[in-house]
Ligand SMILES: O=C(O)/C=C/C(=O)CC(=O)CC(=O)O
Ligand SMILES: [Ca+2]
């Protein structure tokens with residue numbers, strides 16, 4: 001089903017120098033939106049080595065003149081939504097043009113000094129913005145280890161997974177308005193929590209059990225009409241790419257509010273995403289067979305092809321008293337039971353329509369080892385087993401001033417396809433006005 005495309009050729013090189021551990025070799029070509037720190041210009045871009053490549057500027061020179069993109073100024077916008085709506089053949093055409101333009105043996109950009117200066121900007125001279133106007137955000141719960149851990153802690157260790165869990169990808173509708181770009185600082189949320197001595201009378205308080213969740217998200221392209229489900233088989237045509245997601249969570253607010261309808265305020269205060277969307281095309285070499293699914297899913301959820309991705313995912317924590325981030329979790333996207341094709345098919349099977357730029361997060365991605373648990377809740381086992389930091393501090397949940405950084409990358413012997421990082425810092429709660 002998936003031929004090796006020349007844009008993934010490990011021997012392909014760019015005229016722009018790329019370090020061997022860079023997340024952005026010519027085989028990646030992720031999409032983002034940047035703002036120049038110099039003149040404030042906002043533009044759609046890709047990344048190569050330590051540079052962003054201004055696609056808005058390139059588009060204006062008329063280089064995107066193939067059958068899918070000609071006459072469609074999709075790169076002259078401030079978000080990627082219109083480009084995402086065009087669909088897979090347009091995405092492939094753009095990737096192939098950009099790959100050629102950046103390759104070492106193509107003179108068009110390489111030898112045009114004035115154009116190169118307009119198009120290539122060092123990453124430290126731009127600020128990355130939210131690349132997509134996200135209309136809807138859904139969060140799944142698709143890691144078996146995570147669901148088992150949380151079910152054991154919050155409910156019953158003997159029946160950690162609810163009876164539905166292996167029959168459908170459980171999820172909830174999240175809050176798109178508070179999806180923020182990496183680097184956004186967040187105030188600790190406040191709300192109703194139960195004091196330790198009470199089972200049924202809440203107090204108003206700042207969140208004391210503030211947490212992150214290590215997740216990957218996918219974004220949809222064209223989308224479907226209301227009433228017309230997207231099948232597992234057609235998912236490929238609708239999934240534009242993946243990004244890193246941190247689904248910040250207030251565990252004490254969650255524990256009191258979530259029954260019977262699921263997370264509400266515990267998770268609506270912020271969800272942070274990485275600036276780069278890595279395309280399915282770039283991830284092609286990292287697709288692998290998924291876990292065996294037993295019981296066998298119903299026919300509409302039966303997966304075809306390889307939809308599991310081998311992507312290393314790391315989480316780092318840095319307190320205000322530390323001078324560098326410390327790794328507290330090493331997981332992998334392959335630790336997901338339900339895959340993104342199944343998630344999309346399930347989401348739309350009722351006829352629910354999805355739109356270009358909608359975001360679907362995987363759910364916390366925990367592996368079997370304790371060191372691969374994707375949240376503080378699990379790493380500190382509900383606060384009973386603190387995480388020791390190298391400067392002598394310890395943590396059960398996040399404290400004010402803590403900064404969480406997640407990174408993700410897939411490796412071959414020849415190159416690395418990375419997502420960059422998603423970072424966020426917890427600031428003290430805001431005082432409520434009387
Ligand atoms: O099982 C629960 O009660 C709660 C689970 C979560 O908080 C996880 C959630 O948001 C979905 C996920 O990230 O896997
Ligand atoms: Ca989550």
Ligand SMILES: [Mg+2]
Nearest residue numbers: 247267270271
């Ligand atoms: Mg959230």
